[in-house]
Amino acid sequence: MTSMLTDLLVASVSLTIPVLVAANGELVSERAGVLNMSVEGMMLTGAFAGVVGATSTGSPVAGVLCGLAAGIVLGAVQALLSVTLRANQIVTGIALTTLAIAATTFGARLLLADRGVSVPGFDRLAVPVLSDIPVVGPALFAQTGLAYALVGVVVVLALLTSRRTGWGLAIDAAGEDATKADWAGVPVRRVRWLAVVGVGALSGLAGTQLALSEVHTFTDNMTAGIGYLAVVAVIAGRWKAVPVMVASLVFGVAQALQFTLPALGVDVPFALLVMLPYVLALLAVGGLVTHSRPPSALTVPFVRAGA
């Protein structure tokens, strides 16, 4: 019983981290007024670039940097479309995700065709003593170095963009009323550009975590909707940092059940387990969170009057 719970927790935390990282980036961007349906594509591209980088250099750290760079590039493309060209954010986000799915599948045929080559990844680092705590120890203190680093990034980001900092206020101002924020001297476009590029960077990193810390390989469309779960986690978390983290954890547990329940011999059709996170996500957006208010200017492009 204890070992089952331990396994479930380990898998849950591992699968929470990619959602958590991407959701926190998306949270900042939505607070600034830009919705990115392309988080999914950015994660997948990050995973692909991470695996390509790691296999070609032999170093997982180089892989992470490649994934980060790829995410930033995609973030810049999305920012160009959403902020500068004022294109429809939902349409371009979904198109960008489709582009990423198709392009990584295409790229995998060309660059990763020789399957069986092992991908250099990160090993789990057990923190002495703490990782021996029963049940929660292995889940919290035996993750990979990349996972610890990413959790650190999330915490720092959440602190830097909280409403107690100037940055946090500028972000919220840009997302609530861009025109007035502009009057008040907030560089609305720059804030939004940075926020969207930040989503790209974080989603790219989330992808590398998935590919290099967990799966240790790249498969076609390996994110399979996790990026959309990150977007839903922001809605379910009512655009607040801590609830978003909780929502990410719920999605992480739901995904973990996919792997732990069959391992325990519980006879549930696999497809039902695949479905679970998305059903939860639907319940979250449809049932639980009705009294939340999105940032007023979400998906509204900003253009200075008379410009």
Add this chain to the structure above:
Amino acid sequence: MNLRHPLSLGLLAAAAALVVSGLLATLAGSSPTEAAVALWDGMFGSAYAIGSSLNAAAVLLLVATGFIIAFRANLVNVGGEGQICLGAIFAVTVGTRVLPDSTPAFVALPAVLVASVVGGALWASIAAVLRVRRGVSEVITTLLLNFVGLALLLLVVHEEMFLRQPMSSSETLPQSLPLVDGAHLPLLGIPRSPATAAVALALLGAVVAAVVLHRTSTGLRLRSVGLSAPASHRLGARVDRLRLGSLTTAGGFAGLAGGVLVASAPHVLAEGVSSGYGFSGLVAGLLARGSLAAAVLVSAALGLLVSGGINLQLAAGIPASLTQITEALLILFIAGSALWTTTGPRGAGRRSAGWPRRRPEPDRSGPPPGGASEPSPGPATATGSGPDGDPGPAARPADRPRTTHLEETRR
């Protein structure tokens, strides 16, 4: 030629997307001519190629028609993929479990197709109800329902208690039994061509949709809801019911696409039956900018691209995902160039052009006309993509003559 006209921009975008795809094909180690020849052969090379292109185009046209209907009411149906899956599941349930083997075609085929419409419509109605009752963005819900629908498909084809064919050995494929003979879609009868009656069905659907959207009061009401829900509400249109109806109808069309897919050879339900048709249909609907005539042309072009792409993989060894890259690039180029598109007089062109209407920036640069009476936003939508709380159009009817709706609809 006006470069800023939507049509010329669209052609430019298509050219750009094809050039990039051509470069990628070269990257994949094939010479551009080899790739072009393979693509051409896959599209027009034989009666078989043309026929399969037409079949693909028919499926896309059905999804695109549904997309356009929902889009009239300013609802974006991203859920084509899931609706196709549910349509296919319903069709196969009726076609393998309900109907006896000897059912004549004039009963079996309509029964199967109606079941598929019901399946898709039910699936979309989940999103529609959430949109109407709880104000949840239909983009998010239809998107999530895609994943659930795909998983449901996985479930029914893998479990014998649902639709999987009886397992005789461990090599029995995870797919359903074939539909009863009566439920097979007839071929159009063109020699050596696999084109089925789906082509006629899709064209019929598009014509009916065009008539309803352009020539009936329901079409007019849908359009008015799409242009401004608050104003339509004030004028007495039943906004919720129209929205519910249009999104559900969109699901019905996508479901029918699923039914058509399983009623065509090899007449079985298997994983991946929807294989990207949902997204491609959405692309066709978007590119058609609200016009069903344009949807027919765009679907035909994308159908050719899909079938050419398959041959690209078979003959030239270029991954078939290249066609999806082309489609996505096309959408990105067109959406990205929307800023430069000419807007007709009084900006009506952009609105009638059929892009998802962007919520205008609330213009608070001056004091509101009535002093304190700023229009209060309605119930907040989950992502704010909907026009519910949109003070823009409500504040604006003065600069559009009221007849505009009628005139635009007749066009």
